[in-house]
Amino acid sequence: MFDKILIANRGEIALRVLRACKELGISTVAVHSTADADAMHVRLADESVCIGPPPSKDSYLNIPSLLAACEITGADAVHPGYGFLSENARFAEILAEHNLHFIGPKAEHIRLMGDKIEAKRTAKKLGIPVVPGSDGAVGPEDDAMAIGEAIGFPVLVKAAAGGGGRGMKVAHTADELLMALSTASNEAKSAFGDASVYLEKYLTKPRHIEIQVLGDGRGGAIHLGERDCSLQRRHQKVWEEGPSPVLSAAARAKIGATCAKAMQDMKYLGVGTIEFLYEDGEFYFIEMNTRIQVEHPVTESITDIDLVLEQIRIAAGGDLPATQDEITIIGHAIECRINAENPQTFRPSPGKITQFHPPGGLGVRIDSAVYQGYVIPPYYDSLVGKLIVHGKTRGECLMRLRRALDEMVVEGIETTLPLFRALVREPGIIDGDYHIHWLEQYLAGQAEKTKTS
Template sequence: MFDKILIANRGEIALRVLRACKELGIATVAVHSTADADAMHVRLADESVCIGPPPSKDSYLNIPALLAACEITGADAVHPGYGFLSENARFAEILADHNLHFIGPKAEHIRMMGDKIEAKKTAKRLGIPVVPGSEGGVTSDDEAMAIAREIGFPILVKAAAGGGGRGMKVARTADDLALALATARTEAKAAFGDDAVYLEKYLEQPRHIEIQILGDGRGGTIHLGERDCSLQRRHQKIWEEGPSPALSAAQRAKIGETVAAAMRELQYLGVGTVEFLYEDGEFYFIEMNTRIQVEHPVTEMITGIDLVLEQIRVAAGGDLPARQADIVINGHAIECRINAENPVTFRPSPGKILHYHPPGGMGVRIDSAVYQGYVIPPYYDSLVGKLIVHGKTRAECLMRLRRALDEMVVDGVETTLPLFRALVREAAIIDGDYHIHWLEHYLAAGDVKS
C-alpha cells in the first residue's frame, strides 16, 4: 500500500479522496492555489502545499509544481480526482518517470479512450455495440456528405478530442451539414487544440446509460451496474440515478457483462465508466471515462462498495473487493448536483455562503467541501455539493429526495436548488419517463422560478 498520497485536485472530490485515504491509514498531501488556501481539504490534510495562483493552468494543471510538491512532501502516489489532469496520459507517464504512482488506469488506456475515434474503434473491436457513424475522422465536406447520406439524417458532428458537449453539432438535413462541420471544427480547435471531427447517427430521444467498472490490471474486472444520466443541460449532467428506470435486470446483466468482458481483455486497471445512448432496447457506445466520475456516489449507495477506496487499493496492486456474483443492487439512489448558478439562466454565482444547512436523516448523503462563510471562487466550477439519497425503492428515494431538498439551505449565492425542487415534483420525473433532451424542453417552457 502507498505511504503518502498527494491529491492533485480541489473541492469536494479532493475531500472525498482524503476521506478514503484516512480510512486506509494513508497520509495525505493537499495541494491548492492561492484562491483555495481556506479550502476544507487543505484544512484536513496531513500536509498542504501551495502550487500557484488561481488560474488552473498555473496551479492544478501545473505539472512541474505538482512534481515539486511530491518531492517536498515525500508523497509516493498521486490521486488526480476528476477533471484537471485525471485523463492526461502524459501526466501519468511523467509520474512514472519520477517513480511516482498514478492512481488511475495505464497511460495507454487513457490515451486510447481519450481519442473518441480510437475509443469507438476499440469498443467495436471488443464487441461493445457502437452508434452507426464514420469509421474515423472526416477530412472533407464531400466525404462527410457521402457518409451522412449512407447513415441517414439527422447526423451528429462530434469533436474527436471532445467532451462536455463542446465541438458537437446536429445537422438535421443535408443543407445543415456544412455549417455544422465548420462550427464543430472551430469549437473543437478552440477547446482542445484539435479540429478533427467524426460523424454519428443522431438519436432523437435516447437515454444516457453508463456502466461502472473496476479492474485489477491483471485481467480481473467487475461491473457494478448502471447509472442513468439522462437529465442534462447542454450535454452536462445534473441528475443521476441508479438503477435506471428504463432497464430490466436482464438488460443490466447483459450490457454489464459485455463491458466487463471487454475490459478484461484490455487488462484495465482502476475505475472506469463506459457510456451509452440507449433507445428502443439498443445500446450504443459513445465514450469511456478513465477516471472516477462525479456521480460515483450513486453506485456506492446501491452496491455498498467504496469506489475511491477500491481505486486506491487496486492501484497499489490489491485484489478486487468482490466477485461478480457477489455484486447485488440494493434499492435506488439519486444524485443532484447543486451548483452556485442561477436556476433559470445557469449564470455562475460565485461569492460568500452566508448560511449553510445540509439536510440529514436516513439515507441522505452530502458530498461537499463548502461551509458557512466559505467563499466560492470565480475561477473553477460552481459546484456547491452533491446531494445523494438512497431508498429501498425508487418511490421512497424520490420522497426522501423531496424532503432533503426542502431542508437544504444555501444563502448568499444563487443555487440550482429551486430547479431540483421543481423537478422532483414533475410527473415525468416521478414516472422515470425522460430522455437526454427532456430537460432542455422543460427549461424552454419557463416553469422554473429563481
Template structure:
C-alpha cells in the same frame, strides 16, 4: 500500500479522496491555489502545499509545481480526482518517470479512450455495441456527405478529442451538414487543439446510461451496474440515478457483462465508466471515462462498495473486492448536483455562503467541501455539493429526496436548489419518463411561461 498520497485536485472530490485515505491509514497532502487557501481539504489534510495563483493553468494544471510538491512532502502516489489532469496520459507518464504512482489507469488506456475515434474502434473490436457512424475523421467534402446519407439524417458531428458538448453539432438535413462540420471543427480546434471531427447517427430521444467498471490490471474486471444520467443541460449532467428506471435485470446483466468482458480483455486497471445512448432497447457506445466520475456516489449507495477506496487499493496492487456474482444492487439512489448558479439563467453565482444547513437522516448523503462563511471562488466550476439519497425503492428515494431538498439551506449565493425542488415534483420525473433532451425542453417551457 502507499505511504503518502498527494491529492491533485480541489473541492468536494479532494475531500472525498482525503476521507478514503484516512480510512486506509494513508497520510495525505493537499495542494491548493492561493484562492483555495481556506478550502476544507486543505484544513483537514496532514500537509498542504500552495502550488500557484488562482488560474488553473498556473496551479492545478501546473505539472512542475505538482512534482515539486511531491518531492517536498515525500508523497509516493498522486490521486488526480476528476477533471484537471485526471485523463492526461502524459501526466501519468511523467509521474512514472519520477517513480511516483498515478492512481488511475495505464497511460496507454487513457490515451486510447481519450481519442473518441480510436475509442469507438476499440469498443467495436471488444464487442461493445456502437452508434452507426464514420470509421474515422471526416472532412467537409463529398465523403462526409456520402457517409451522412448512408447513416441517415439527422447526424451528429462530434470532436474526436472532445467532451462536455464542445465541438458537437447536429445536422438535420443535407443543407445543414457543411455548416455543422465547419463549426464543430472550429470549436474542436479552439477547445482541444485538434480540429478532427467524425459523424454519428443522431438518436431522437435516447437515455444516457453508463456502466461502472472496476479492473485489477491483470485481466480481472467486474461491472457494478448502471447509472441513468439522462437529465442534462448542454450535455452536462444535472441529475443521476441508479438503477435506471428503464432497464430490467436481464438487460442490465447483458450490457454489464459485455462491458466487463471487454475490460478484462483490455486488462484495464482501476475505475472506469462506459457511457451509452439507449433507445428502443438498444445500447450505443458514446465514450469511456478513465477516471472516477462525479456521480460515483450513486453506485456506492446501491452496491455498498467504496469506489475511491478500491481505486487506491487496486492501484497499490490489491485484488478486486469481490467476484461478479457477489455484486448485488440494493434499492435506488439519486444524486443532484447543486451548483452556485442562477436556477433559471444558470449564470454563475460565486460569493460568500452566509448560511449553510445540509440535510440529514437515514439514506441522505452530502458530498461537499463548503461550509458557512466559505467563499466560492469565480475561477473554477460552480459545484456547491452533491446531494445523494438512497431508498429501498425508487418511490421511497424520490420522497426522501423531496424532503432532503426542502431541508437544505445555502444562503448568500444563488443555487440550483429551486430547480431540483421543482423537478422532484414533475410527473415525468416521478414516472421516470424522460430522455437526454427532456430537461432542456422543460427549461425552455419554463422560460416561455
C-alpha cells in the same frame, strides 16, 4: 499500500479522496491555488502545498509544481480526482518517470479512450455495440454528405478529442451539415487544440446509460451496474440515478457482462465508466471515461462498495473487492448536482455562503467541500455539492429526496436548489419517463411561461 498520497485536485472530490485515504491509514498532501487557501481539504490534510495563483493552468494543471510538491512532501502516489489532469496520459507517464504512482488506469488506456474515434474503434473490436457513424475523422477530402446520407439524418458532428458538449453540433438535414462540420471543427480546435471531427447517427429520444467497471490490471474485471444520466443541460449531467428506471435486470446483466469482458480483455486497471445511448432496447457506445466519475456515489449507494477506496487499493496492487456473482443492486439512489448558478439563467453565482445547512437523516448523503463563511471562487466550476439520497425503492428515494431538498439551506449566493425542488415534483421525473433532451425542453417551456405571465 502507499505511504503518502498527494491529491492533485480541489473541492468536493479532493475531500472525498482525503476521506478514503484516512480510512486506509494513508497520510495526505493537499495542493491548492492561492484562491483555495481556506478550502476544507486543505484544512483537513496532513500537509498542504500552495502550487500557484488562481488560474488552473498555473496551479492545478501545472505539472512541474505538482512534481515539486511530491518531492517536498515525500508523497509516493498521486490521486488526480476528476477533471484537471485525471485523463492526461502524459501526466501519468511523467509521474512514472519520477517513480511516483498514478492512481488511475495505464497511460495507454487513458490515451486510447481519450481519442473518441480510436475509442469507438476499440469498443467495436471488443464486442461493445456502437452508434452508427463514420469510420474515422471526416476531413475536407471526404464526402461528408454521402456519409451523412448513409448514416441517415439527423447526424451529430463530434470532436474527436471532445468532452462536455464542446465541439458537438447537430445537423438535421444535408443542408445543415457543412455548417455543423465547420462550427464543430472550429470549436474543437479552440477547446482541445485538435480540429478533428466525426459523424454519428443522432438518436431522437435516447437515455444516457453508463456502466461502472472496475479492473485489477491483470485480466480481472467486474461491473457494478448502471447509472442513468439522462437529465442533462447542454450535454452536462444534472441528475443521475441508479438503477435506471427503464432497464430490466436481464438488459443490465447483458450489457454489464459485455463491458466487464471488454475490460478483462484490455487488462484495464482501476475504475472506469463506459457510456451509452440507449433507445428502443439497444445500447450504443459513445465514450469511456478513464477516471472516477462525479456521480460515483450513486453506485456506492446501491452496491455498498467504496469506489475511491477500492481505486486506491487496486492501484497499490490489491485484488478486486468482490466477484461478479457477489455484486448485488441494493435499492435506488439519486444524485443532484447543486451548483452556484441562477436556477433559470444558469449564470454563475460565486461569492460568500452566509448560511449553510445540509440535510440529514437516513439515506441522505452530502458530498461537499463548502461551509458557512466559505467563499466560492470565480475561477473554477460552480459545484456547491452533491446531494445523494438512497431508498429501498425508487418511490421511497424520491420522497426522501423531496424532503432533503426542502431541508437544505444555502444562502448568500444563488443555487440550482429551486430547479431540483421543481423537478422532483414533475410527473415525467416521478414516472421515470424522460430522455437526454427532456430537461432542455422543460427549461424552454418554463422560460416561455415566465415570458407570457
